Amino acid sequence: MKNIKIYKHASLAILSAFLIFATVGCKKLIDDTPPAELIGDDLIFDTKDSLGVNAEKFLNNIYADLPRGFNRINVSSQALFSITANVGNMLEAGSDDAVPNAITDQVQYFSTDGISASVNPDNTWNANYAGIRKVNIFLSKIDRVPLFTKGLKDRWKAEARALRAMFYFELLKRWGGIPLIGDKVFATSEQINLPRNSYAEVQAYILSELDAAMPYLLTANASSNGTFAANNYGRFGRGAAMAIKSRLLLYAASPLNNATNDLSKWSAAAVAAKAVIDSVSAGKFIYALHNTASTAHYSTTTLAGVTTTANLSAYVTSVNKFLSIFSTASNNEIILPYMSATNTSVETNNDPVGYTRAGAGKTNPTQELVDEYEMTNGKMIGETGSGYLATNPYYDRDPRFPSTIIYNGLYWLNRPVQTYDGGLDRPFGYGLRNSGETRTGYYLRKFMTSNSSATSFTATNHIFPIFRYAEILLNYAEAQNEAVGPDNTVYSAINAIRARAGMPNLPAGLSQTDMRTRIRHERRVEMAFEEQRFWDIRRWKIAENVLNGTLHGIKGTLSGSAVNYQTVDVIPVKFNAGKMYRYPIPFNELVSNPSMTQNPNW
Template sequence: MAPDGNMQMEDVLSDPDKVEALLNTCYNNIPQKGYSYWFFESLVVAASDDGYTSDEAQGVPTTGLYSDNNSASNHHLRDAHDGHGGGNTGYWNRSWEQIRLCSQFIELIDQAAVNKETDRGRFKAEARVLRAFFYMELIKWFGKVPVLESTIPFDADFSTMTRASVYDVAKFIVADCDAALAEPNLPWRIDNPNDAMRVTKALALALKTKAMLFAASPLHNEGQNHWEEAYTTAKDAVTRLKANGYELFTKTTQPAVYGDGPAAAFRQLVTQNADYSATPRDKETIFQVRSGSVFVWHIGYIGSNMANTYKCGTSPTQELVDAFETIDGQPVLNLAKPYHDEKHLEPNYNTANTVYDPNNPYANRDPRLYQTVLINGSVIQFDSKPVTIETYIGGAHQLSFDVTNRGSSRTGYYHCKMVTPGASGNNQINNSNWKYYRLGETILDFAEAAAEAGHLEEARSAANEVRARSGMPNLPSGLSQQELILRIRNERRVELAWEEQRYFDLRRWQKPDGDLSETCKWLTAMVITKNGDGTFSYKRQSITNNPRGGWQNRDLLLPLPLNEAATLESVTGQKWQNPGW
């Protein structure tokens, strides 16, 4: 037969350069994040209780999410474009494609030609970490999935395939990561820009921690208590990360841009790329994408129909603002029951808080509030001049409940965490690389697992380490286990806001028969009126007259693609689809 231009695998394995190219395919399909979803929407944030989009009536994915118009054949989050240059996220299909590529590489590398023998071990370790990464993505979105330790022939008998428990999948992730950690040629940190996005031992530890955290969480633990195992895994990870040069980024290196306030370093961390150096400025970031995906080009920032802006996108909710403590370290609301009513219009204030003033609600708050949310009275540099944010009725940036108005906030707030201060509306505001894992997150994973396992002082100390970066006082000693768990959950919300963590946290904290009616069914705006004497009056108001979609029991997990579930069920005789779909 005439040559058709295709290579056989033996052609690949005999050429060291092609072997490296084969490894590169294992890096395909790493999901984009931030504002890379369809039409520059921060989709995962907009689907949580931290954000509400002004794009709910434009035919974009949030339209389907908010109207609850989802099915197993067409789910607006599972199937949303995510910046890959075409097609859909397809978290199910893309992840399995990558898992097969990684398994294939692991099976073949021992017989492949390499430029240096030390490459062989590193390449195999990288494929193992990547396989763990994609399994973790499947757990987050779908829960239980099959554990495939090797590639499966296309003519294999699939009749005995089953969905493994999340715990068993987590143990497989741990095994892959442990094998990678044992490889001496896999580095702890990438110090060469040419190797940007290559995986490391640090990522292996972060993945182990995350996998066990999910396995122990109520949604996935199947009635078993895995918290002690999650705690020991996380403790080992944090200890080893710190021993190998990872540390929180605690002091800004650009005070002229970020100021010298207590949360300046926090803001710089998330708006600048981690650097690749033997002595990096940012020693906190564990894994970031290779090219920018926190793309904010006058989108999701101030919007509000100003010159040189495009639209508003997703804005912080009143519920997120409520989560930020006062500067003395007291929660504003009673964390066990934050609201007296279903619609969150009647806050249940923390009686121990003597600092919060409902008539001056943004004063004396956690410094991270001002680095995450633009509030009424915030001052920003925009188009090379100072702009005072006016979200009150009649102000330059007032909110709007008109679903045809894409430029104004639905909530009375605007997002700023991912935006470099002092930006110009004529230029991209930020295009930093998305940070998939950072030490601050892993420390909070450890804090949660320690609290749930009963190691309260270790849990408190870990949370305090993260809080101290932004000038917040220590959590008080003497908290009960449940009180400490609530404080750490709230700390996750504040520290990790807009980093696509809250969506998953809310779900894994539910039991399998639970739902999100308390957090995601009704969301709130702050309507501000300017009084004649220059003071302001504040009124909470529901953003919509109807509940927002995505709060039901079925929404705890994404559905498997309809055709995939139907095929597997017909072959195995077992139920494969997630509940409610």
């Protein structure tokens, strides 16, 4: 599955937001042994190397700076490249979708008004500027290398520029306007004295870089003649650049960045997403919703009782289709993955605690997220005629529910999970522990594979989708609905996602407001734990509504062979709308850069 070999610079140390040592040591991500040698610029960008071996390693190293997803919050620098370490939290554990199972984990600061200029569990400022610096070094030196293959140097430059655009977007969505440094490579002795560019200026720069890179990037067809072949899976192609453009313009059109609701911004976002969809329709890209149950995560035996007998076989197929997106290497839904070797880290971090292989159970979904999943008839659990029963709350729900959340009674590995008080996976019970077991009564299911035993892990594929085709459909539906209303193309995009999940089409005749609610709902359940909800509640400016009050979980009490359920409080949450929609500029940047200004009210 791992087609790009990602390298890290073992000798790199970030000296400031922009500065790193010039000497470089390269080694494979999956190799934990020290590098055999340090390689200088003259050997990396070798004037006699027509194959560009070390130059390509340098470029591949930049890919390692892409958003890695999974349990990346509170990860130490030493653990970043571990494939087995029990290291951190999902970002969504700082949203209304989940909490960490340890009350002291800093990811909660995002939902408890605990971050500051000095304390930010998601402070990626240095990392993204280090990535930008690597790109600038690469672009400034790659022309020394006499590459033999025609067009390869132009493609490598384009990949580097697209990577740089991605790093700037990661900065922009966190801090708003930030300094643009162009192609400059700062000397280690040079004073950094740069003001922040505006949001609009940074956005325009990202768009210009993507537009300049696109003609030289690979397309996504699995054939020859400049298009994607299997060994290029994971490289920055034209589709990935178009996906960044789609997300960037969607964020720019959203209420946080579009206070006047300028409809032209929504139209631009719709056009950008539609360009990807149209390229698929024209056969230029092979992206599609992954519609194959390529991994048998569940069977009619292991999911018996979760839905009606008549629907069970189709239901199991829908569950397996959805889970297979994240366990199938090189599938066509993933536009840009974060590539890694086969590993056990997702299970190590998120497995329920009651199995002898000792998973950490780090990510605990909230009752708020659980309640968002519809019944299979398409009705929300509170709607008349839904068929929902509080005494059997997990029966006949959207197949994406058991694909995403582990709940009491869901089969896992070799037995049904026990998250009732005193059960194997919640031995102490609600409110009696601040770490070590679920705080909400739920664990994360998505991304985990079940091809291991109850006592050991098996290294396998874990694909974190930086971009996938379902997001493009969701982006288009949202932008088009805001620009012109719920036309047939909006219905078509959302219904395609629902059909893959085995869910009925949306009802006809929805108003623009009703469709907006439906799209936001669909985005939440489809993209859960893919680092979407955390940013969605900010760009929609609803974080002040969903993160002020209390997040909830479930308390299960065993009575004979039955479990009685009660919704319970888990954590009080607070979101200060006057400042928290943007991250605070890191304190070190304010001190080291005289022209740097802080975001409002920090």
